[in-house]
Amino acid sequence: MNYIPNTDADRAEMLKVVGAGSVAELFRDVPEKYRFPTLALPPALSEMEVLEELHALANENDDLHHLACFLGAGAYNHFVPSVVDFILHRSEFFTAYTPYQPEISQGTLQAHYEYQSMICALTGMEVSNVSHYDGATAVAEAVIMALQVGRGKRNKVILSPTLNPQYRQVVYTYTQGMAVQIVGEDLLDAALAGTGGARSETGPSTLNKALAEPVGARSETGPSTLNKALAEPVGARSETGPSAKQDALAGLLTEPAGALLDALAALLDKRTACVIVQNPDFLGRLYTPAEMQALADKVHAAGAQFVVSADPISLGLFVPPGQYGADVVTGEGQPMGNAVSFGGPYLGFFAMKKDDVRRSAGRIVGQTVDADGKRGFVLTLSTREQHIRREKASSNICSNQALNALAAAIYMAAMGKYGLRTVAELSYHKAHYAAAQIGQLPGYEVLGGWPFFKEFIVRCPRPVATINEILLDRYGMVGGYDLAHDYPSLENAMLICVTELNSKAQIDLLAEALQEVTTMNPDRLEEEGEALHE
Amino acid sequence: MSYKYDSKAQYAKSHEWVRLEGAAAVVGVSDYAQHLLSDVVYVDLPEVGDAVAAGESLGTVESVKAAEDAYSPISGEVIEINAALEDHPEWVNEDPYGKAWLIKVKPADAGELDGLMDAAAYEAYVKEEEEKGGH
Numbered sequence: 278m279n280y281i282p283n284t285d286a287d288r289a290e291m292l293k294v295v296g297a298g299s300v301a302e303l304f305r306d307v308p309e310k311y312r313f314p315t316l317a318l319p320p321a322l323s324e325m326e327v328l329e330e331l332h333a334l335a336n337e338n339d340d341l342h343h344l345a346c347f348l349g350a351g352a353y354n355h356f357v358p359s360v361v362d363f364i365l366h367r368s369e370f371f372t373a374y375t376p377y378q379p380e381i382s383q384g385t386l387q388a389h390y391e392y393q394s395m396i397c398a399l400t401g402m403e404v405s406n407v408s409h410y411d412g413a414t415a416v417a418e419a420v421i422m423a424l425q426v427g428r429g430k431r432n433k434v435i436l437s438p439t440l441n442p443q444y445r446q447v448v449y450t451y452t453q454g455m456a457v458q459i460v461g462e463d464l465l466d467a468a469l470a471g472t473g474g475a476r477s478e479t480g481p482s483t484l485n486k487a488l489a490e491p492v493g494a495r496s497e498t499g500p501s502t503l504n505k506a507l508a509e510p511v512g513a514r515s516e517t518g519p520s521a522k523q524d525a526l527a528g529l530l531t532e533p534a535g536a537l538l539d540a541l542a543a544l545l546d547k548r549t550a551c552v553i554v555q556n557p558d559f560l561g562r563l564y565t566p567a568e569m570q571a572l573a574d575k576v577h578a579a580g581a582q583f584v585v586s587a588d589p590i591s592l593g594l595f596v597p598p599g600q601y602g603a604d605v606v607t608g609e610g611q612p613m614g615n616a617v618s619f620g621g622p623y624l625g626f627f628a629m630k631k632d633d634v635r636r637s638a639g640r641i642v643g644q645t646v647d648a649d650g651k652r653g654f655v656l657t658l659s660t661r662e663q664h665i666r667r668e669k670a671s672s673n674i675c676s677n678q679a680l681n682a683l684a685a686a687i688y689m690a691a692m693g694k695y696g697l698r699t700v701a702e703l704s705y706h707k708a709h710y711a712a713a714q715i716g717q718l719p720g721y722e723v724l725g726g727w728p729f730f731k732e733f734i735v736r737c738p739r740p741v742a743t744i745n746e747i748l749l750d751r752y753g754m755v756g757g758y759d760l761a762h763d764y765p766s767l768e769n770a771m772l773i774c775v776t777e778l779n780s781k782a783q784i785d786l787l788a789e790a791l792q793e794v795t796t797m798n799p800d801r802l803e804e805e806g807e808a809l810h811e
Numbered sequence: 812m813s814y815k816y817d818s819k820a821q822y823a824k825s826h827e828w829v830r831l832e833g834a835a836a837v838v839g840v841s842d843y844a845q846h847l848l849s850d851v852v853y854v855d856l857p858e859v860g861d862a863v864a865a866g867e868s869l870g871t872v873e874s875v876k877a878a879e880d881a882y883s884p885i886s887g888e889v890i891e892i893n894a895a896l897e898d899h900p901e902w903v904n905e906d907p908y909g910k911a912w913l914i915k916v917k918p919a920d921a922g923e924l925d926g927l928m929d930a931a932a933y934e935a936y937v938k939e940e941e942e943k944g945g946h
Binding site for chain 1: 853855857858873
């Protein structure tokens with residue numbers, strides 16, 4: 278099938294105009310041997326055969342329709358009502374792009390406007406844009422906006438160490454080449470490092486040596502080192518090494534959560550452009566509105582911006598950041614109507630106070646009336662976009678995630694204020710039930726005692742990677758996040774996420790499975806390990 | 812097309828004007844400039860205490876059509892800004908030499924004004940620009 282509409286006559290005429298004898302002649306600048314390379318492709322398949330092959334490949338995947346999921350850490354498995362996909366797939370909406378002549382597409386603009394309005398209601402802010410790529414890029418845009426508000430006189434950015442580590446990386450990427458000083462991230466590490474030192478003095482060396490090895494190294498050296506460590510009785514460990522660390526860790530993390538916020542406030546000065554805090558934070562901890570307001574006051578006294586990255590589902594239940602002094606509220610919009618998906622596409626929401634709207638990136642849709650006085654929608658703010666302002670644009674990336682934002686809008690409209698609250702409450706109560714169950718298991722400890730929403734840290738008697746392999750292979754469960762990836766001193770610490778989609782039966786099975794992991798004898802673990810590495 | 816000119820002001824080729832009022836040099840954009848921009852929707856100004864340099868950007872005037880730098884015709888320290896423009900950007904179109912002044916500067920060297928055009932010279936320059944069809 279040929280999709281090029283030119284006729285032979287068209288082509289002949291065009292060739293005549295440019296003075297070329299043939300189409301091939303147009304490619305003469307490409308060396309002969311590269312011009313028409315022979316591709317070693319298998320014989321062509323029929324549509325039926327292609328679908329069969331692709332389905333077979335797809336069936337090799339595990340997915341969350343078939344696995345219980347206790348993994349969160351930035352992407353959350355919440356229920357997506359059927360109405361979301363139904364409306365999303367309408368051909369009038371089904372495009373990843375906002376139109377370049379936007380006002381011609383009143384339906385798209387109205388959907389964006391509804392999205393913005395609901396984001397404002399959810400975050401307690403005055404203005405929302407039409408979204409960014411994801412939660413990470415939304416935070417990075419908040420940094421750039423704060424730097425612009427700071428007019429070059431403020432170039433220090435304070436990032437909470439419990440802001441999602443990937444978001445922090447993206448902030449570095451976005452600010453590459455800019456004169457920016459990023460501080461605050463080492464607050465937790467520094468505190469933990471002190472306790473880590475205490476541990477290595479008293480810790481059982483074999484175990485720590487094994488645990489210190491990167492996960493990847495394990496398969497090279499065989500499971501022997503690991504199992505040697507695991508062969509030690511579980512009880513022995515908690516009497517010696519990790520307990521010192523654990524106590525100190527628990528101490529640090531259970532200090533009124535405000536302690537971390539105080540430490541962040543201590544970094545404020547006249548050069549500070551913004552302070553960014555995640556609430557609930559990456560470790561699942563909730564900061565109270567009073568604690569956040571206290572920090573906001575200090576940030577504002579220093580003339581800086583207070584940016585909060587929030588889980589939108591949590592805002593169905595808890596006080597929105599707009600009520601405790603946030604200047605900008607960002608977050609990952611995926612939990613609202615968008616499936617968990619490796620690599621996205623997701624969407625980042627971005628809401629702010631009206632004052633600094635001109636320094637924000639992206640586009641904002643507004644409501645107006647046309648010449649006949651009828652309601653209509655326009656792109657109210659896009660003059661800061663690259664295609665108009667070029668080098669003066671407030672960001673070089675002004676794409677928005679129109680379709681994902683639409684999914685979020687449909688989700689918010691479908692759930693409503695009370696539906697969203699119910700989702701948050703179910704997640705909250707199920708997570709607390711799970712924490713209570715797991716906290717009773719010998720060898721496991723739920724760290725902290727701090728208020729949390731739907732994620733909590735469990736200190737495990739085995740490496741998280743080992744436990745997760747067993748959970749997946751034997752129980753059909755996706756285990757929690759291995760915090761040692763980002764906080765090396767938090768080894769054997771699993772961040773478990775529970776949402777409304779986790780049934781009581783799933784949670785009970787998780788507790789059962791975790792218990793069984795501790796009672797498995799090392800030989801069997803070795804067999805498991807070998808089986809897994811085959 | 813005819814434009815308004817303030818005979819008390821000096822003009823830069825980038826279409827800003829400067830007018831001495833006592834010790835202060837008042838800076839704005841010309842009537843011709845606001846015509847080119849069309850409806851102004853936002854004016855981004857420096858802060859009091861900032862240093863501005865002749866020929867360098869002092870801020871941005873943003874219209875429905877474009878966002879353009881405004882260049883300072885004179886060097887010195889910003890002693891006052893016209894904060895009312897934040898709520899009334901349309902003044903730039905309505906009264907560019909009056910209500911829509913942008914900043915007041917304490918000149919570092921009042922002699923810099925001598926390098927600028929007077930109203931008559933600027934009017935001739937604008938005619939020239941128009942004939943070139945510069946925009």
